[in-house]
Amino acid sequence: MTTIQQINHLSWRAGFGFHPSAWEKVQSRSLEDAVKYLFRGQKNTVTLLTNQTSTRQSAIHDSSEEDQNEARMLEKQSVMQQNAQWIARMADPSEDTFLERMTLFWHGHFACRITLGDLATAQLNTFRQHALGNFKDLVLAVAKDVAMIRYLNNQQNKKRSPNENFARELMELFTIGRENYSEQDIKEAARAFTGWSSNLEGKFVFRPYEHDYGSKTFMGKKGDFDGGDIIDIILAREETALFLVTKIYRYFVNETIDEMMVKTLAKQFYQSNYNIAQLMRTIFESDWFYAPKNIGTKIKSPVELIAGVMRTLEVEFSSPFPLIRIQKTLGQTLFDPPNVAGWKGGNAWIDNATLMIRLNLANGFIALSEKRNTKQEDQETQELMDEAQASKIARLGNVKLNFQPLLQTLENQDKDTIFETLSHFLLQPQLRWNKKTLSHTFQIPVMKTISRP
Amino acid sequence: MKRRNFLKNTALASTAWYIPNFLQNFALQQLHASRSGKILVVIQLSGGNDGLNTVVPYRNDLYYQNRPTLGIPANEVLKASDDLGFHPALAPFHSLYEEGYVSVFNSVGYPNPDRSHFRAMDIWQTASKSDEYLSTGWLGRYLDNQCKGCDSPHAALEMDESLSLALKGEQYSGFAINNMQQLQKTTQNVFHKHLGAQTASHETEQVAYLYKTMIETQQSADYLYEQSKVHNSKTTYPNSDFGKDLKQVAELITADTDTRIYYISTGGFDTHAMQKNTQQRLLKQYAEGIQAFVSDLKQHQLFNEVLILTFSEFGRRVKQNASGGTDHGTANNVFLINGNLKKAGFHNAAPNLKDLDNGDLKYEIDFRSVYATLLEDWLGSHSNSILNGKFKKVIL
Numbered sequence: 001m002t003t004i005q006q007i008n009h010l011s012w013r014a015g016f017g018f019h020p021s022a023w024e025k026v027q028s029r030s031l032e033d034a035v036k037y038l039f040r041g042q043k044n045t046v047t048l049l050t051n052q053t054s055t056r057q058s059a060i061h062d063s064s065e066e067d068q069n070e071a072r073m074l075e076k077q078s079v080m081q082q083n084a085q086w087i088a089r090m091a092d093p094s095e096d097t098f099l100e101r102m103t104l105f106w107h108g109h110f111a112c113r114i115t116l117g118d119l120a121t122a123q124l125n126t127f128r129q130h131a132l133g134n135f136k137d138l139v140l141a142v143a144k145d146v147a148m149i150r151y152l153n154n155q156q157n158k159k160r161s162p163n164e165n166f167a168r169e170l171m172e173l174f175t176i177g178r179e180n181y182s183e184q185d186i187k188e189a190a191r192a193f194t195g196w197s198s199n200l201e202g203k204f205v206f207r208p209y210e211h212d213y214g215s216k217t218f219m220g221k222k223g224d225f226d227g228g229d230i231i232d233i234i235l236a237r238e239e240t241a242l243f244l245v246t247k248i249y250r251y252f253v254n255e256t257i258d259e260m261m262v263k264t265l266a267k268q269f270y271q272s273n274y275n276i277a278q279l280m281r282t283i284f285e286s287d288w289f290y291a292p293k294n295i296g297t298k299i300k301s302p303v304e305l306i307a308g309v310m311r312t313l314e315v316e317f318s319s320p321f322p323l324i325r326i327q328k329t330l331g332q333t334l335f336d337p338p339n340v341a342g343w344k345g346g347n348a349w350i351d352n353a354t355l356m357i358r359l360n361l362a363n364g365f366i367a368l369s370e371k372r373n374t375k376q377e378d379q380e381t382q383e384l385m386d387e388a389q390a391s392k393i394a395r396l397g398n399v400k401l402n403f404q405p406l407l408q409t410l411e412n413q414d415k416d417t418i419f420e421t422l423s424h425f426l427l428q429p430q431l432r433w434n435k436k437t438l439s440h441t442f443q444i445p446v447m448k449t450i451s452r453p
Numbered sequence: 454m455k456r457r458n459f460l461k462n463t464a465l466a467s468t469a470w471y472i473p474n475f476l477q478n479f480a481l482q483q484l485h486a487s488r489s490g491k492i493l494v495v496i497q498l499s500g501g502n503d504g505l506n507t508v509v510p511y512r513n514d515l516y517y518q519n520r521p522t523l524g525i526p527a528n529e530v531l532k533a534s535d536d537l538g539f540h541p542a543l544a545p546f547h548s549l550y551e552e553g554y555v556s557v558f559n560s561v562g563y564p565n566p567d568r569s570h571f572r573a574m575d576i577w578q579t580a581s582k583s584d585e586y587l588s589t590g591w592l593g594r595y596l597d598n599q600c601k602g603c604d605s606p607h608a609a610l611e612m613d614e615s616l617s618l619a620l621k622g623e624q625y626s627g628f629a630i631n632n633m634q635q636l637q638k639t640t641q642n643v644f645h646k647h648l649g650a651q652t653a654s655h656e657t658e659q660v661a662y663l664y665k666t667m668i669e670t671q672q673s674a675d676y677l678y679e680q681s682k683v684h685n686s687k688t689t690y691p692n693s694d695f696g697k698d699l700k701q702v703a704e705l706i707t708a709d710t711d712t713r714i715y716y717i718s719t720g721g722f723d724t725h726a727m728q729k730n731t732q733q734r735l736l737k738q739y740a741e742g743i744q745a746f747v748s749d750l751k752q753h754q755l756f757n758e759v760l761i762l763t764f765s766e767f768g769r770r771v772k773q774n775a776s777g778g779t780d781h782g783t784a785n786n787v788f789l790i791n792g793n794l795k796k797a798g799f800h801n802a803a804p805n806l807k808d809l810d811n812g813d814l815k816y817e818i819d820f821r822s823v824y825a826t827l828l829e830d831w832l833g834s835h836s837n838s839i840l841n842g843k844f845k846k847v848i849l
Binding site: 153156158160161163164165168172173178183296297298299328329330331339340341347348350351352353354355356357359360363429430431432433 | 568569570571572606614615616626628629630631636639640642645647648651652653655656657658659660662663664666667669670673674725726774775776778780811
C-alpha cells in the first residue's frame with residue numbers, strides 16, 4: 001500500500017475525495033500531515049450558516065389560506081436551496097471538508113425530515129457546532145432542536161398525554177441502542193421530556209405547565225428527572241459509547257465490524273467523556289484504518305458520490321432541481337430520510353436501478369452541460385441527442401463543469417497508463433478491464449487524441 | 454487536449470447521447486419463457502395504518518370510548534358484518550368485498566410485538582421473530598428456494614427506486630424498477646457492457662456484488678422495457694405514485710411477463726397527529742387504486758391468477774392521543790384479494806378491545822401463517838425452510 005493510496009483512502013472516508021489539482025500536491029505529503037490537515041479547522045470557531053431564502057417568519061401571521069400555501073411552497077424551495085448549497089460545500093475544496101463530512105454523518109444519525117427552510121438551517125448549525133465536540137452537548141442540542149422536536153412529536157408530548165416518539169428514538173437510534181432499556185423506561189423518559197416544545201417563530205421553548213414534575217423511575221434510578229437528566233443517565237452507561245462507536249466504525253471504517261477494535265475505541269471514547277474529535281483522530285491515526293481489508297470496501301452513499309463527482313469535474317448547477325432529482329433517484333435526499341432510522345447504507349444503496357444511475361452519473365452531468373455548449377458550436381453532438389432528451393435537459397437549468405483540471409492530470413500519458421492513472425485517482429479497487437479488449441470495444445484512437453495539443 | 458476531442462473519442466460521454474436500438478423484440482422473447490403459475494402482488498402500507506379505523510368495530514362501545522373524536526360514527530361506516538364495517542373512504546373496496554373478492558384477517562401480528570417502524574417493518578419483511586435479526590426477506594428466500602438454477606433477476610419486481618428487504622435473498626434478489634424506459638436506456642453503455650464481460654480476481658465482496666448487479670440489470674432491462682410497451686391500460690387509476698405503480702403492474706401482467714411477484718409500497722400512514730384527513734385521503738387512494746387494478750385484470754380474465762396481499766407494519770394504539778392522532782400499536786388487519794377465493798369475508802372475529810396488552814391489541818393470527826399459506830397454496834413452494842418454522846395455514 002503506497003502512501004498516496006492511503007491518503008486517497010483517507011480523503012474519501014473523511015471527505016469527498018480529491019480535486020484533481022490537489023492530486024499532484026499530495027503526492028509528496030506524509031500520511032501524518034494529511035491527518036493533521038483534516039483537523040486544521042479545530043482551532044477556529046465553526047462558521048454558522050444563515051438562511052436568506054426562508055420567509056416563513058414574516059408569513060407567520062398571515063391568515064389567508066392562500067398566503068399559507070404560498071409560504072409553505074417557498075419554505076420547500078428554501079430547503080432545496082439549503083440542500084444544494086450543502087452539497088456544493090461538500091464539493092468545494094476550499095471548504096472544511098472534514099467538518100462537512102462529520103455533519104453529514106450526524107445528519108444521517110439524527111435522521112429528521114425537515115420542510116421549513118429556517119429549521120433546516122438551524123439544525124445544520126446544531127450539527128456543525130457539535131460535529132467534532134462533545135457527544136453529550138450534541139444530544140442535548142438535538143433534544144432542543146425545533147425540527148427534531150416537531151419531527152418526533154415532542155411538540156405533542158404533554159403531561160396529561162405523553163407522546164413517546166422522541167423518548168423511544170432517543171434511546172433506540174440516537175444513544176444506547178435496542179435491548180438496553182425497557183418499554184417502561186421509554187414511558188418514564190417521555191414524561192421527563194414533556195413540555196420541551198417550540199414556538200411559532202421556530203425557537204425552542206420549555207412550557208412548565210405541560211411538564212410532568214413528578215418522580216420518575218428510569219433505568220433503575222429514581223428522581224424528578226427532566227430531559228437533561230435522562231440524557232446524563234443514558235450516557236453514564238458504557239453501552240452508549242459502544243453503540244455510537246459501532247455506528248461510527250461502520251460508517252468510517254468498515255460495514256463488518258472488528259469487535260475487539262470497536263470495544264477498545266468505545267472504552268477510550270467513554271473515558272474521554274465522549275470527545276468526538278479525539279475518537280476520529282484515533283481512528284485516522286491507526287494502522288488498521290489503512291489495512292487492505294478496510295480499503296475499497298465501502299459503497300459510497302449517493303450524496304458522497306454526487307459530491308465527489310462534482311468536486312472532480314467542478315460541477316456547478318444553476319438550479320437545485322437536478323441535484324434534488326438525482327438524490328431522490330439514488331435513494332438519499334438530504335433533509336428527507338426514509339424513516340426515523342435514517343438511511344440503511346452499505347449494499348442497500350445498490351439495486352439494479354440505482355447502480356445504473358450511478359454508472360451514468362458523470363455522463364449525466366456532462367450531457368447536461370453539453371446542452372449549453374451544443375447550441376451553436378457543435379452541430380455533430382446535437383445530432384446525437386434525441387429531441388426528448390434535449391427537452392428534458394432544458395428543464396433542468398444550466399450546468400457548468402470544468403474538465404481541465406482532470407485532463408491536466410493526464411498530460412503526457414500514453415495509451416498504457418491513461419486508464420490506470422484515471423482509475424487510481426477515481427477508484428480504490430482495481431477496475432475490471434483489459435487493455436486489448438478495451439481499445440477493441442471502443443475502437444477509438446485514445447492516444448492520438450491525448451497526445452494532440 | 455481539446456475538451457471536445459476528449460468527449461467525442463471516449464465512449465464515456467458519447468453513449469449518454471447516442472442510444473443504439475439494435476436489439477429486436479422477437480429475439481428477446483426467445484430468451485425469456487413466459488410466465489407460468491400464479492402471481493402475487495404485495496401492497497405495503499408504510500408507517501402503520503390505523504386498522505381500527507379501517508375495519509371499524511362500529512357496535513363496540515369501547516371503540517367509541519377510546520376514540521371520542523377519531524371514532525367513525527356508526528352511520529358513516531360501510532357495513533360488512535353485524536359488528537364490522539369499512540371506513541367510508543373505502544367504498545370501492547367495499548364493493549369488491551360484497552362481490553366476494555376480499556378476505557379480511559383481523560388481529561394479525563406476532564408475539565412480543567415491536568412498536569418501532571424500522572424494526573416492525575423488518576420483522577414483517579424478513580418474517581423473523583420479534584427478537585431475531587435476519588438480513589434476508591421472506592420473498593427473497595422464496596426466490597432462493599424456488600429459483601435454483603434460474604437466473605432471471607426480475608422474478609420478483611418492486612415498483613420503486615430501491616429494493617426492500619422483503620425481496621432480498623442470499624443468492625437471488627428482486628428487481629427494483631421505477632421507470633422502464635430510463636433503465637433500459639442507461640444499460641446500453643458499451644463501456645459498462647465491456648466491464649461486465651471481464652473476469653475478476655481479488656475482488657472484495659462489495660465490488661463483486663456491484664458487478665453482478667450490473668450484469669443482471671443489463672439482461673433484464675431490455676426485456677422489461679419491451680414488455681411494458683405491449684399493453685397500454687385504458688383504465689383510470691388514481692393520479693399518484695401508487696396509482697401509477699398499480700397501472701404499470703397491470704400492464705406487465707397482461708403482457709404475460711415472466712414475473713411472479715410484484716411489490717408496491719405506499720406511505721404516509723404514520724398518523725401521530727391530525728389523523729382524520731390524512732387517513733381519509735390515503736384509504737381513498739388505496740380503494741380506488743385496487744378497484745382500477747381489479748377491473749384491468751378482469752378485462753383480461755386474469756383476476757383468478759393474481760392474488761393481492763395488503764399489510765402494514767403495525768396497527769395503532771386503541772386509545773387516540775391528544776393530538777388527534779394515534780401512536781404506534783401492534784396487531785392489525787391483513788387483506789387478501791382475488792377472483793376465486795375459497796373463503797371470502799372475515800376469517801376471524803373482530804379484535805378484542807377488552808383484553809389489551811398495555812393499551813394495544815393482542816394478536817390472534819401470526820402473520821407468518823398468512824405467508825405460509827401464500828408460499829404453499831399460492832406460489833407452490835415450501836414454507837418451513839423459508840419461514841424457519843411451521844405455521845398453521847389459513848384458508849385461501
